[in-house]
Amino acid sequence: MVAVLQVEGLQTWFGTKDAPVRAVDGVSFSVARGEILGLVGESGSGKSITGFSILGLVDPPGRVVGGRVLFQGQELVGAPPETLRRIRGKKIAMIFQDPMMTLNPVLSIETQMVEAVLAHDDTPRAEARARARDALGLVGIPSPEERLGAYPHQFSGGMRQRVAIAIALLHKPDLIIADEPTTALDVTIQSQILFEVRRLADAFGMALVWISHDLGVVASLADRVAVMYAGRIVESGGVDDILDRPAHPYTRGLLDALPATARRGERLRPIPGMAPAPTARPSGCAFRTRCFAAGPDCAAAEPEPTRAGERQWRCFHPLAEAAA
Amino acid sequence: MTVFVIRRLLQSLVVLAATAAIVFVGVYAIGDPAEMLIAPDATPAERAQVEASLGLDRPLPAQFLTFVVNALHGDLGRSFVFNQPSISLILGRLPATLELAFVAIVIALALGIPLGLLAGLKPRSATDEAIMTGSILGFSLPNFWQGMMLIMIFSVWLGWLPSTGRGTTGTIFGVETSLATWDGLRHLILPAVNLALFKLALVIRLTRTGVRETMPLDFVKFARAKGLTERRIVLVHVLKTIMVPLVTVIGMEIGSLIAFGVVTETIFAWPGIGKLLIDSIMRLDRPVVVAYLLVVVSLFIVLNFTVDVLYSILDPRIRVGRGA
Ligand SMILES: Nc1ncnc2c1ncn2[C@@H]1O[C@H](COP(=O)(O)OP(=O)(O)OP(=O)(O)O)[C@@H](O)[C@H]1O
Ligand SMILES: [Mg+2]
Numbered sequence: 001m002v003a004v005l006q007v008e009g010l011q012t013w014f015g016t017k018d019a020p021v022r023a024v025d026g027v028s029f030s031v032a033r034g035e036i037l038g039l040v041g042e043s044g045s046g047k048s049i050t051g052f053s054i055l056g057l058v059d060p061p062g063r064v065v066g067g068r069v070l071f072q073g074q075e076l077v078g079a080p081p082e083t084l085r086r087i088r089g090k091k092i093a094m095i096f097q098d099p100m101m102t103l104n105p106v107l108s109i110e111t112q113m114v115e116a117v118l119a120h121d122d123t124p125r126a127e128a129r130a131r132a133r134d135a136l137g138l139v140g141i142p143s144p145e146e147r148l149g150a151y152p153h154q155f156s157g158g159m160r161q162r163v164a165i166a167i168a169l170l171h172k173p174d175l176i177i178a179d180e181p182t183t184a185l186d187v188t189i190q191s192q193i194l195f196e197v198r199r200l201a202d203a204f205g206m207a208l209v210w211i212s213h214d215l216g217v218v219a220s221l222a223d224r225v226a227v228m229y230a231g232r233i234v235e236s237g238g239v240d241d242i243l244d245r246p247a248h249p250y251t252r253g254l255l256d257a258l259p260a261t262a263r264r265g266e267r268l269r270p271i272p273g274m275a276p277a278p279t280a281r282p283s284g285c286a287f288r289t290r291c292f293a294a295g296p297d298c299a300a301a302e303p304e305p306t307r308a309g310e311r312q313w314r315c316f317h318p319l320a321e322a323a324a
Numbered sequence: 325m326t327v328f329v330i331r332r333l334l335q336s337l338v339v340l341a342a343t344a345a346i347v348f349v350g351v352y353a354i355g356d357p358a359e360m361l362i363a364p365d366a367t368p369a370e371r372a373q374v375e376a377s378l379g380l381d382r383p384l385p386a387q388f389l390t391f392v393v394n395a396l397h398g399d400l401g402r403s404f405v406f407n408q409p410s411i412s413l414i415l416g417r418l419p420a421t422l423e424l425a426f427v428a429i430v431i432a433l434a435l436g437i438p439l440g441l442l443a444g445l446k447p448r449s450a451t452d453e454a455i456m457t458g459s460i461l462g463f464s465l466p467n468f469w470q471g472m473m474l475i476m477i478f479s480v481w482l483g484w485l486p487s488t489g490r491g492t493t494g495t496i497f498g499v500e501t502s503l504a505t506w507d508g509l510r511h512l513i514l515p516a517v518n519l520a521l522f523k524l525a526l527v528i529r530l531t532r533t534g535v536r537e538t539m540p541l542d543f544v545k546f547a548r549a550k551g552l553t554e555r556r557i558v559l560v561h562v563l564k565t566i567m568v569p570l571v572t573v574i575g576m577e578i579g580s581l582i583a584f585g586v587v588t589e590t591i592f593a594w595p596g597i598g599k600l601l602i603d604s605i606m607r608l609d610r611p612v613v614v615a616y617l618l619v620v621v622s623l624f625i626v627l628n629f630t631v632d633v634l635y636s637i638l639d640p641r642i643r644v645g646r647g648a
Contacts, residue, residue: 052545055549057545057548057549059540059545081554085548085551085552085553086551087551088548088549088550088551089549089550089551089552090551093549093550094546094549096542096545096546096549098542101541101542101543102542102543102546103543103546104543104547104561104564104565105543105565105639105640105641106564106565106567106568106638106639106640107560107561107564108640115550115552115556115560116550116551116552119550119551119552119553119556120551151640151641153640153641164546167550
C-alpha cells in the first residue's frame with residue numbers, strides 16, 4: 001500500500017527551551033490511500049497538536065522540534081510557508097473540534113466557501129459559488145442555494161460542522177484530518193455525520209485521520225487505530241485486533257471504560273487516576289502509575305515499539321490476548 | 325425596528341429638554357449679560373430700556389418659558405452680541421468645524437489602522453515598541469502643547485505651512501470648504517493633524533488590541549487550514565472582526581471631535597463653532613451658548629443612532645428583523 005501520509009518521530013513542544021512542555025513527543029504513524037485511521041486518546045494526550053503539526057498550524061510558543069511529516073513523499077516539516085499554503089485545503093483539509101468557533105461570525109457562508117475555492121483555483125466567482133453550493137448539498141444541507149447567503153449564527157452546531165465538512169470537501173483533498181468533529185454534537189447528529197463522512201471518503205477515495213477520545217466512534221468508522229497516551233502512540237493496528245485483542249493495558253482500560261462494551265449489570269471500570277500533564281510524566285513508561293500490569297522494570301526505561309505483523313505496541317508487559 | 329426608533333426619539337427629546345434647562349440656568353448663574361453689553365456710562369433709563377428689549381428684566385422662569393415656546397417654533401433666540409438668530413450664526417460656522425473633524429478622523433483611521441495592524445501582528449517586536457511609544461506620546465502630551473509644537477516646527481522654523489485661519493475657501497457641491505483650494509488645504513493640515521493626534525493614538529491601540537484578541541481564535545486557524553493567504557486572513561477575516569468595536573468607538577469620537585475641537589480651533593484661529601462658543605461664553609451671549617449645546621447634543625444623538633445602525637450592519641448576529 002502506498003502511504004499518503006507518513007509521520008515519523010514527530011515532536012511538538014510548548015514552553016521555553018529550558019522548561020519544554022512536550023505535548024507531542026515522538027509520534028509515528030502512516031496512513032494509506034483511501035484508509036481511515038482512528039487516532040484515540042484521553043484529553044490532553046496530544047491528538048489535536050499532532051493534527052496541527054502535520055499542517056504546520058501550531059501557534060507559537062508551540063513548535064515542531066523534531067521528526068518528519070512526509071505527505072506523498074514531500075517533507076512538510078520546515079517547508080516554505082507558500083508551499084504549505086498550497087497544500088492546506090487543497091490536498092490536506094482539516095475539520096476542527098468545535099464547530100461553534102471554526103467559522104468567522106461576521107462573514108457569510110458564501111464568502112467563507114468561495115474564498116476557499118479561490119485560494120487554490122483560478123475560476124470565475126460564479127463557478128466557485130456553484131461549487132460551494134454543490135458541496136453544501138453533498139453534506140446534506142437542505143436548500144443550499146438559500147443557505148449560502150446565511151451567517152454562521154443562523155446554523156445549529158450540527159449544521160455548522162456540516163458546513164466545515166463541506167469546506168473540507170471543496171477541493172476533494174487526498175487527506176482529511178478530522179479533529180473530533182462530532183464531539184460537540186448530540187448522538188443522532190453524530191451518527192449521521194459519521195455515516196456521511198464514511199460515504200464521502202469512500203466515494204472520493206480520500207484518506208482520513210479521525211481524531212477522537214471515543215473508541216466507540218472510532219470502532220464504527222476506522223480501518224486502523226492508533227492509541228495515544230502522553231504525547232506518544234502506545235499501540236496501533238487493525239481496528240478488529242485493537243478492539244478484540246488489545247496488547248497495551250491502556251487500550252484495555254479504554255475499552256473497559258466504554259459503556260457499549262461493558263456487559264449488562266456489570267459496573268464500568270474507569271482507568272484509575274488522571275492522564276499526567278506533559279510536565280509531570282513519570283519516568284520510564286508514562287502509563288505505569290495507572291497500570292494494573294506494571295512491574296519494577298517499567299520505571300527503569302521507556303518501552304520501545306514491539307512489532308507483530310501489521311500491529312505494534314510499546315509495553316514491557318503486553319496482555320496475553322494479543323498473542324492469540 | 326420601528327419601536328426602537330420611536331423609543332430613541334422620545335429619549336432624545338428628554339435629553340434635549342434637560343440640556344436646555346441646565347444650560348439656561350447655568351449661564352444665568354454666571355453673570356448678567358447686560359453688564360457686558362451696556363456701556364458703563366449709560367444712564368439707568370438707557371440700561372432699563374436695553375434690558376427690556378432683550379427680555380432680561382423678567383424673572384428667570386418667565387425668560388425660560390418664552391425660550392421654550394419660541395424653541396418649539398424653531399426659534400432659538402437672537403444673539404445679544406451680533407443681533408442675528410443664534411442658530412444661523414452656528415450653522416454658518418458649522419462647515420468649518422465639520423471639515424476639520426472629518427479630515428482629522430480620516431487621518432486617524434488612514435494611519436491608525438495600518439499602524440495598529442503592524443503592531444498587533446508582531447507584538448513586542450521593535451516595530452511594535454516604536455508604534456506603541458508613539459501612541460503613548462499621542463495620548464499623554466497635552467493637545468494644546470502638541471498644537472503649539474506643530475506651529476513652532478512647521479510654521480515658524482520650517483515655514484512650510486500657515487498656522488492661522490482657514491485660507492481661501494471654494495465650494496464643493498454648494499458647500500463652502502477649504503478642501504476646494506490648495507491654499508485652503510495648506511491651512512487645514514496643521515489643525516487637522518493636531519486634532520487627529522489623540523484619535524490616532526486611540527485607533528492604533530484599538531486596532532492592536534483587536535488584532536491580538538482575534539489572531540488566536542479558531543476561525544483564523546481554520547482560515548489558514550483552508551489555504552488562504554496571510555494577507556486575506558488579516559485584511560478580511562481579522563479586519564472585519566475588529567471593525568465592530570472600532571466603529572462604535574470612532575462614531576462617538578467624531579462627536580467629541582466636533583464638540584471639543586475648541587482647543588484646536590482656538591490655537592489655530594479656526595473659525596468654527598468651537599471658537600464661536602468660547603467667544604460667546606466670554607460675552608455671556610446666552611442664546612448662542614444654549615443653541616450651540618442643543619446643536620451639539622443633537623449631533624451626538626444622531627451619531628449614536630448611526631453607530632447603532634452601522635454596528636448591526638457589520639455584525640450579522642445583531643442584525644434586526646432578518647431571520648434565517
Ligand atoms: N498553547 C499551549 N501552551 C502550552 N501547552 C499546550 C498548548 N496547547 C496544548 N498544550 C499542551 O499540549 C497537550 C496536548 O494538547 P491537545 O490539544 O493536543 O490535546 P488533545 O489530545 O487534543 O485533547 P482534547 O481531547 O481535550 O482535545 C496538552 O496537555 C497541553 O498541555
Ligand atoms: Mg483536541
